[in-house]
Amino acid sequence: MDANAERVIARVFAVETPMPKAKSALQEYCSALVPDRAGDFAQALMDLGSAICTPKRPACGNCPWSDECRARKRGIQELLPVKAPKAARPLKRGAAFVVRDKSGAVLLVKRPEKGLLASMLQPPLGPWTETFPSAAGALKQAPFAAKWKKRPGIVRHGFTHFELEAQVYVAEVSKQWTTGSVDVRMSNYMCQAQQKWSITAVTNADGYPGSSYFKITIAGTGRALTTTAEGELITLPDFTGEPQQLWRLDQLTDGSWRIAHHQAGQLVARRQTSRRSRRPPSSRLN
Numbered sequence: 117m118d119a120n121a122e123r124v125i126a127r128v129f130a131v132e133t134p135m136p137k138a139k140s141a142l143q144e145y146c147s148a149l150v151p152d153r154a155g156d157f158a159q160a161l162m163d164l165g166s167a168i169c170t171p172k173r174p175a176c177g178n179c180p181w182s183d184e185c186r187a188r189k190r191g192i193q194e195l196l197p198v199k200a201p202k203a204a205r206p207l208k209r210g211a212a213f214v215v216r217d218k219s220g221a222v223l224l225v226k227r228p229e230k231g232l233l234a235s236m237l238q239p240p241l242g243p244w245t246e247t248f249p250s251a252a253g254a255l256k257q258a259p260f261a262a263k264w265k266k267r268p269g270i271v272r273h274g275f276t277h278f279e280l281e282a283q284v285y286v287a288e289v290s291k292q293w294t295t296g297s298v299d300v301r302m303s304n305y306m307c308q309a310q311q312k313w314s315i316t317a318v319t320n321a322d323g324y325p326g327s328s329y330f331k332i333t334i335a336g337t338g339r340a341l342t343t344t345a346e347g348e349l350i351t352l353p354d355f356t357g358e359p360q361q362l363w364r365l366d367q368l369t370d371g372s373w374r375i376a377h378h379q380a381g382q383l384v385a386r387r388q389t390s391r392r393s394r395r396p397p398s399s400r401l402n
């Protein structure tokens with residue numbers, strides 16, 4: 117039954133069961149009315165619903181079923197059919213990171229090509245969960261270390277299937293890298309789409325069976341991933357070829373890649389790759 121026909125039948129028989137649960141009852145009531153010329157009846161019912169028994173202010177005075185209509189007799193015709201209450205949309209919360217430089221330019225990252233808001237630009241976002249991250253937790257989700265300041269208030273956005281609330285952290289940055297060392301956070305930071313690393317084989321640096329050593333730099337810069345004497349990860353302004361800047365890439369049996377410092381064999385990051393790309397990445401990690 118189309119929506120116009122359902123509305124007429126719901127009113128004529130005063131069916132107060134919410135839709136769509138009432139559909140089977142409406143079908144039964146309607147079937148009991150169908151005469152020999154079923155096609156004409158169906159057309160007439162739909163026309164009655166679209167022209168006279170309209171959703172609001174039905175023209176009951178012009179209706180051929182005015183005397184029989186139970187809803188009209190009870191004065192509840194405009195309340196029928198009853199709509200099911202809308203299900204509450206789940207609420208998700210997270211942190212958004214707005215990065216600006218002195219010229220007013222804002223850092224935007226591109227979302228994945230598939231899924232929600234595919235390929236659209238956005239400020240870097242943390243994961244969406246039931247609660248906001250703590251200030252310390254949010255800083256771990258930030259795209260890089262900076263003087264992040266939480267702005268008062270929250271930003272809300274409604275999606276079809278859920279509501280999103282975001283706390284906004286803002287940082288002012290310079291276009292220039294500092295001349296000294298810069299701390300590097302790895303783990304999930306390494307796997308975020310906006311973080312680009314270039315991985316390049318280093319010639320004349322020996323290697324290990326089956327491969328060479330690699331240098332890892334922040335894409336678009338000469339900054340090289342380096343370990344300190346204390347085992348910390350930093351980037352230095354330039355690749356110097358020192359052993360602390362040489363890395364090895366190993367593919368594990370589950371298809372992921374392990375990046376290890378060539379001296380310590382220390383696991384620092386893993387990058388899940390598809391089984392189609394089983395050769396070592398020659399350029400970008402992300």
Ligand code: SF4
Binds near residue numbers: 128168182
């Ligand atoms: S009497 Fe009014 S409410 Fe009842 S079927 Fe006719 S137009 Fe609809």
